Amino acid sequence: MIDGSEVSIRAIADLVADCLSERGYAFVEEDKIDALAATLEAFLLTAGIPTNASEVGEPEPRSA
Numbered sequence: 060m061i062d063g064s065e066v067s068i069r070a071i072a073d074l075v076a077d078c079l080s081e082r083g084y085a086f087v088e089e090d091k092i093d094a095l096a097a098t099l100e101a102f103l104l105t106a107g108i109p110t111n112a113s114e115v116g117e118p119e120p121r122s123a
Contacts, residue, residue: 066111072096 072095076087087095103110 068096068100068110068112069093072099075099 069092072092076092076095079085079087102108
């Protein structure tokens, strides 16, 4: 589980990978988690979905 002190796109990607694996859909190897994080981040930005990015250096969502 992610608590409020560790909300990062990397941590979320790790949870998504776990979810995919638990359901037998896909196994995302550890060396692919960063790529999944980048893909999730790109999707959120492109779709204009606001985030609560808390990591230093993590881009703020673009306004529509």
